[in-house]
Amino acid sequence: MKKFGVYIQLYIMFQVQNIKSLAQYRTDFLMMVFFTLFSQGCNLGLICIIYSNIPQVGGWTMWEIFLLYGFLLFSEGFINFFFQGAWKITNMIHMAELDRFLVRPVPVGLQLLTAKIDFDGLNKMIIAIAVMAVGFGRCGLKWNVLKATVFCIFLAEACVIRVCMIWIASCISFWMEGKKNSLNYFVISLGEMAKYPMVIYPPIFQGIFGYLIPYAFVSFYPVGYLLGKEGTRAGALGISFFCVLMLAVSCMVLKQGLANYESSSY
Amino acid sequence: MIDIGRMGRNMKKYLAYIRCGFLEGCAYRSTFITGMLANFIQAVVLYYVWKSIFTYQDVVNGYTWEIMKQYVFVAFLCNSVFSMGFEMSIAERIVKGDIILDLLKPLSYRGMLFFRLLGTAGLEFAATFVLIGSVYLAVNGLQYLSGMRTALFLISLFLGMGVKFCIQYLFSLLCFYTDNSYGVTKAREILTNFFSGALIPLAMFPGVLRDVVNVLPFQGIIYTPCCIFIGTFSAGESMMSILLQIVWIAVLGLLGTLFGKKAFGVISMYGG
Numbered sequence: 001m002k003k004f005g006v007y008i009q010l011y012i013m014f015q016v017q018n019i020k021s022l023a024q025y026r027t028d029f030l031m032m033v034f035f036t037l038f039s040q041g042c043n044l045g046l047i048c049i050i051y052s053n054i055p056q057v058g059g060w061t062m063w064e065i066f067l068l069y070g071f072l073l074f075s076e077g078f079i080n081f082f083f084q085g086a087w088k089i090t091n092m093i094h095m096a097e098l099d100r101f102l103v104r105p106v107p108v109g110l111q112l113l114t115a116k117i118d119f120d121g122l123n124k125m126i127i128a129i130a131v132m133a134v135g136f137g138r139c140g141l142k143w144n145v146l147k148a149t150v151f152c153i154f155l156a157e158a159c160v161i162r163v164c165m166i167w168i169a170s171c172i173s174f175w176m177e178g179k180k181n182s183l184n185y186f187v188i189s190l191g192e193m194a195k196y197p198m199v200i201y202p203p204i205f206q207g208i209f210g211y212l213i214p215y216a217f218v219s220f221y222p223v224g225y226l227l228g229k230e231g232t233r234a235g236a237l238g239i240s241f242f243c244v245l246m247l248a249v250s251c252m253v254l255k256q257g258l259a260n261y262e263s264s265s266y
Numbered sequence: 267m268i269d270i271g272r273m274g275r276n277m278k279k280y281l282a283y284i285r286c287g288f289l290e291g292c293a294y295r296s297t298f299i300t301g302m303l304a305n306f307i308q309a310v311v312l313y314y315v316w317k318s319i320f321t322y323q324d325v326v327n328g329y330t331w332e333i334m335k336q337y338v339f340v341a342f343l344c345n346s347v348f349s350m351g352f353e354m355s356i357a358e359r360i361v362k363g364d365i366i367l368d369l370l371k372p373l374s375y376r377g378m379l380f381f382r383l384l385g386t387a388g389l390e391f392a393a394t395f396v397l398i399g400s401v402y403l404a405v406n407g408l409q410y411l412s413g414m415r416t417a418l419f420l421i422s423l424f425l426g427m428g429v430k431f432c433i434q435y436l437f438s439l440l441c442f443y444t445d446n447s448y449g450v451t452k453a454r455e456i457l458t459n460f461f462s463g464a465l466i467p468l469a470m471f472p473g474v475l476r477d478v479v480n481v482l483p484f485q486g487i488i489y490t491p492c493c494i495f496i497g498t499f500s501a502g503e504s505m506m507s508i509l510l511q512i513v514w515i516a517v518l519g520l521l522g523t524l525f526g527k528k529a530f531g532v533i534s535m536y537g538g
Contacts, residue, residue, distance in 0.1 A: 028449075035449040039456045046465055050315070052472045053326045058318045182300035189304035192311050200318040 007110055014114035015082075022119060029119055036123040040073065044131065047195075058200040063138035064227060065196065070132035071158055071219040072194055073124050078159040079166060080121025085113045086163060089170040090181045096263045109254050139227060147226065154222035154236075157243040161218055164246035167253070174257030187213060194219040199231075210235075217242045279373055280381040287385025298390060302346050306397070309342035312465065327470045328498075336410060336496045337467055339402045340419075344488040345464045346394040348387045348427045352379060353438045353454065357447030360533065369530060376522065380431055387427060415495055418504050422491040425511040429486040432518035433458065439522070442529040463489030469498075483518060486511040 051062040224232030320331040461484035
């Protein structure tokens, strides 16, 4: 247990260093705030435009779709801000930068996770919270302590599932021997599907997103459960299970990957 | 647009760049394939969103499911061709100083960029065409195809690429002033996706926004060729919108020339 305390301390120290390095690019940061606001505005605008023509999609209203969007955006921001390093793994393996990490007396996983920070994530999380606040307000959800707790747990689990997705996709690089790995981009683009309720897709896609790449557990099941949608109760129970499973697979992939790692430098 | 005369004389050199772009496309095919797949996922998502919408109602703003089925895939085709943004690579060359090598060549900088991208676009078009053509035929069959409209569509698609290139060029010049190429690229991508009709037919935009879209050049990239292909534009309208595309290329091209002169002046470089 004491070991974990040390790791958390180390994590904070690494991230503080990362934050310091960002002070260099202050205008950059302001520009990113602007671009993120702009792009998220456009994405939400698109949903509004679709809904200005029609009342509902697959039995979901616009504000409910906003909640799906909020869950997705929050988890994305969470990766960007806290664990952006997960994105860098492919490049690090490719350029043999990983060697540097291997000789340090700190777990490689921890070093990889903190290899980078992206302040854009903070913007995204703030926007996501705003979107969800508006969405929940308009849906007329009755809040109580239990629901609030469930909401927080779901959101945290959604974040973890998503970090693990990127992590696993990036770690496939260990076996690709210098080829360019774009699986992580592919996984992130698949998130597009989770912006709309799972029920509109044919069974085969539902299977893929329910189990293979568990996006359904990032947005559809948690939001559906909170809103009391039909057929999401069983899925909501599965969120924790998938969260643990993804974590286990992530650890395994890293372990196996490192055992398999051959540096491309000397 | 001013350098057309010179362009003719230098065609042989430009042909070399087309070849170069084509080979580049082959070498970096994984980037292209990832980009295409991401776009394709978006098209599939929209396909099912619209499908579920049309189970509740037959007509949305003049669009029926039959038209929408075509629109989604044709828009994807238009969006995938010429998909590579070159802002990032330009910014990298500016930071490293390599840009000077491009500017010193005895060719127009813009022409060089254009023909290189044309080579890549040829490859992209071939790949996307095979993928989307088969999906399109599987979903829609042959019944809506018309030779005349397809010919106009190809012309309009090519002009759309021209519009897109001019817009990208203007944005890439911004990189001479800011090193944040990621933000610039993202902004351009989002603007074009949103206002070009890549995601949703522009006819569905509500009141004021529709008027705004009409005076912007973006609709020429995707919406115009799509409407020509699926037949929501009459022959007259098609001609008019093709003309509009040409006008926009001229205007944006001129802007690019003027802005380019200013932007090339600001770089200062170490070494050399």
